[in-house]
Amino acid sequence: MTQLETISVKHLSKQFKNQTALRDISFSIKSGEIFGFLGPSGAGKTTTIKILTGQMHPSDGFASVLGVPTEKINEHIYEQIGIVTHNSGIYDKLSVYKNLEIFTKLLNVKKSKIDEILKQVGLFKDRKKIAGKLSQGMRQRLVLARAVLHNPKVLFLDEPTSGLDPSTQIEIHRLIKSLRDNGTAIFLTTHNMEEADKLCDRLALLNDGKIVETGTPREIRLNHNKKKRYKILLKDDSEFTLSQSEETTQKINWWMTNNELVTIHSCEPTLETVFLEVTGRELI
Template identity: 70%
Template sequence: MTQTEVIKVDHISKHFREQLALKDLNFSIKQGEIFGFLGPSGAGKTTTIKILTGQLEQTSGDAMVLGRSVNKINESIYEQIGIVTHNSGIYEKLSVYSNLEIFASILNIDKKRINEILKRVGLYKDRKKKAKKLSQGMRQRLVLARAILHEPKVLFLDEPTSGLDPSTSMQIHKLLIELKNKGTAIFLTTHNMEEAAKLCDNLALLNDGKIVEAGSPKDICLRYDKNKRYKVLLRNNEEMILPQSIETAEKIDQWMGQNDLLTIHSCEPTLEEVFLEVTGRELV
């Protein structure tokens, strides 16, 4: 079954006075795909989200979201997209439930869905708590709940797990996978390469506003696996890294025959190592 293309970016660039923030971006995202847009702080990730959601106008090029040019986005498209950014505001003096109730009223959503979503993000027991009393992780989950309350076709997430504890991050990851499986296209920005490798079907590495590498996480890592090596652990707890060669193959065959081989892993580079190689920059 052919998946529908829901986002298409065609030669997008963005200037801020003398600074070129985005340089000739090209990519597309399909229905039911998690697309990672990865890079360090200041690389242009948030700027891209603002252009794709109609909050900022590009200098050149065009982009389509759900078949509509980003230059022609109006209020109706916000009924089909969800946005989670660092400046996604919540009503501090209202309860968790009331925050979602307002949004449900605006979009004519059955209020029965509010409790359903609160249970999914682990906030149901705190539904009567004032938003100002929430922890950072709980606030992040509330913003996410609001963004998916109307079951959007496209979800924009700007570093949704930044600063969250591992347990909360895992809850959010599980929810994102469920949304993807239901057909939601997810545009995820992050500088957490481990998170991206776990979640993303495809991704682009961004550096100084330019895409420097793109593809699936596995394909990108294998593309830079120039010195193929294998890490093995033997029954006697001896651990070693061996190059790809006929001799290594013979040793592995022998260890397997003697039931001495406990584990074997390929040593392709991580996404973070690939990023460092193609940009010369650390992820900060």
């Protein structure tokens, strides 16, 4: 599949009265790609989503979605994008099914799609439940179901699994990956490094409104793997970590030749360690 650029951000800045939320950020996202925007609370992730979805105007720079400048996003573009934010509302007094039915009408989607998507997010059995009585995890799944009902070309996910239990997280990750595989460009913000590592094709680390590192999760981890250490487990149950050197290479060779080696792992840093190293602060 040819990958088309669906989101383009150039030198984007956002200044509030007393605070700079975004400082000269640039990136682009192609179709069929999950782009992770990582940073602690207050780093500017939600502001970026609001600008990209036309809910807020930038102070400086340029951003476009599906070729349209974000300041000119109209109904036609909204029909092709899906948005999930941590405070996306649902109609509490309506059933799960009715909540989606409204949007099938608004987005001109066949009603048969409702059951299909409810099965995908694991809410099919609860389709008659009143939305106000759903648990936090179920609400989040309903919001996600609504956002992907029309097979959007671009999907914005603002902390989609925040506060969810691990099994729900896995279900949501599976759905996100299947959307990516079908060509949807996904812009995902999170402060969960493990989630970013598992899901994202490319990442940008954001700190104080500035992109401090960008690349694939692997590239980022390897770029910061300066110590190049290996964790080794031998048959006699001894476990230790060795730094890369001529001597280490010889030792590993010897253990392998003598069938002493049980496991060997490279100790590249986690994304969390990289973030700490780059910004001097932890992800909270």
